[in-house]
Amino acid sequence: MHDPQPGKIVILTGAGISRESGLATFRDPDGIWATVRLEEVATPEAFRANPARVHAFYNARRSGLLEAAVQPNPAHLALARLERDWPGEVLLVTQNIDDLHERAGSKNLIHMHGELLKTRCLACEAVIAWQGDLELDSLCPACGERGRLRVNVVWFGEMPFEMERIYAALAECDLFVSIGTSGNVYPAAGFVAEARAGGAHTLELNLEPSEGRRLFDAGRYGPAGELVPAWVEELLADAA
Ligand code: APR
Numbered sequence: 144m145h146d147p148q149p150g151k152i153v154i155l156t157g158a159g160i161s162r163e164s165g166l167a168t169f170r171d172p173d174g175i176w177a178t179v180r181l182e183e184v185a186t187p188e189a190f191r192a193n194p195a196r197v198h199a200f201y202n203a204r205r206s207g208l209l210e211a212a213v214q215p216n217p218a219h220l221a222l223a224r225l226e227r228d229w230p231g232e233v234l235l236v237t238q239n240i241d242d243l244h245e246r247a248g249s250k251n252l253i254h255m256h257g258e259l260l261k262t263r264c265l266a267c268e269a270v271i272a273w274q275g276d277l278e279l280d281s282l283c284p285a286c287g288e289r290g291r292l293r294v295n296v297v298w299f300g301e302m303p304f305e306m307e308r309i310y311a312a313l314a315e316c317d318l319f320v321s322i323g324t325s326g327n328v329y330p331a332a333g334f335v336a337e338a339r340a341g342g343a344h345t346l347e348l349n350l351e352p353s354e355g356r357r358l359f360d361a362g363r364y365g366p367a368g369e370l371v372p373a374w375v376e377e378l379l380a381d382a383a
Pocket residue numbers: 156157158159160162163168169170171174238239256322323324325326327328348349350351353365366367368
């Protein structure tokens with residue numbers, strides 16, 4: 144077991160870290176998949192079958208994310224502080240497609256499931272910042288093609304982004320911390336095993352024990368907005 148000071152830290156976040164910013168999770172009783180079938184809105188087949196339905200699903204989530212009330216919460220802010228003040232490297236890998244980590248100040252960040260506020264053109268492959276609604280005839284500002292844009296998120300059955308960089312970081316990190324994820328979806332759910340294989344200490348911070356809780360060396364449970372700032376404070380105090 145590596146000593147986690149001041150080594151490399153890899154942090155994985157899921158929907159639970161954004162819950163206290165007012166964004167729904169997926170598998171909680173009030174989660175997104177309680178009201179809509181992922182097969183209808185979050186697969187390449189769904190997009191081919193009914194692109195308007197898929198655009199509408201992400202348009203609603205995009206406008207929800209842009210509401211003034213949706214702001215980074217103390218958990219997002221604490222992770223940005225950790226990146227600034229920790230003497231070693233901190234890599235933040237998020238499954239979330241919101242921009243709350245960026246808005247909190249995190250910079251060394253990978254969106255493995257893509258980003259809600261970006262679209263990708265299927266004609267020219269450009270990735271473009273996009274704040275408004277996506278329509279069937281939306282124009283690609285890069286190549287001028289109409290109707291060839293899709294939200295730049297990873298659907299079920301597609302390969303997440305930057306996996307090589309993530310696995311390399313997991314293999315050499317000293318501390319792996321999973322925050323606000325249920326451990327239901329691979330490959331993210333397998334990251335704790337990769338980190339352990341590389342000799343890292345592993346910690347889960349979640350509202351309740353996740354599917355993978357037995358794989359973690361330690362776990363702390365409660366709302367991320369309280370748990371994460373306390374954990375960061377403690378880690379930085381130990382490193383001082
Ligand atoms: N603080 C901390 N954790 C919380 C909070 C909170 N306030 N509220 C909920 N949680 C926890 C839940 O206990 C649960 O373990 O966050 C987790 C959310 O789990 P999911 O809803 O499954 O979300 P996530 O793990 O991010 O889903 C992974 O599945 O649908 C796909 O692409 C989607 O990225 C998503 C992936």
